[in-house]
């Protein structure tokens with residue numbers, strides 16, 4: 001998300017370039033990867049039996065009895081009492097992102113080949129989409145219940161935010177191309193040229209949190225997101241350096257700089273762009289810091305509905 005405001009000038013290829021990835025011979029690669037997904041990706045999902053459940057992590061009234069439950073809740077509230085406001089806001093944003101889960105499998109099911117066409121397809125791709133969604137579903141549940149018990153949040157405002165976010169959806173840059181959809185997790189060896197170009201395509205458009213349309217009800221969508229980015233930077237939960245670190249990890253992990261065989265001219269340009277990107281981001285961080293210092297900007301108080309309109313002071317760009 002911190003990369004949202006950067007790399008505007010880097011958008012050089014046409015918006016519709018991703019459509020060329022829907023050619024039958026390209027999609028065939030994804031079909032042929034099915035046994036690989038079965039063998040290497042599906043085992044990454046935990047079975048239901050091996051998964052923690054929200055009830056394992058929170059006070060359970062059935063197991064503790066009413067006195068024990070009451071005591072456990074008091075202890076939970078005492079521990080939550082000292083959490084600073086900016087961290088509370090980041091926690092809500094994370095929880096809301098998890099609770100918008102219906103949006104993500106809908107997105108995955110727009111991808112050619114890998115989609116779960118019937119809702120109960122037996123393909124490895126479809127089982128992975130459902131298994132992943134099922135694992136993810138626990139994250140929102142545990143955060144939501146913790147927040148409810150902690151007594152530190154205006155839960156009605158938080159719940160309204162969840163409803164709004166699911167209603168508003170999320171923008172996907174290449175909505176039908178599995179190459180773009182999965183470029184963060186697979187496909188580099190199967191088709192390095194397509195993969196490196198898809199990665200550059202996505203990075204030129206920046207990786208935002210799925211919550212770009214998040215809105216606490218007091219600001220218009222984009223306005224709130226910009227303020228939230230400033231709050232997350234202040235809290236240190238996710239910064240431009242984190243974004244750069246993740247990108248560096250992915251470039252290393254996939255050996256992007258070492259790819260040689262089978263790269264087209266466009267593929268080599270994408271490779272050069274990606275190799276230079278982390279340094280570019282670092283220079284941007286330094287410039288942003290220098291600019292803020294020079295401008296001597298004063299922090300602006302931003303009231304947030306989720307924490308009863310208490311303001312958080314941040315320097316806005």
Ligand SMILES: [Fe+2]
Nearest residue numbers: 098136139140
């Ligand atoms: Fe999650």
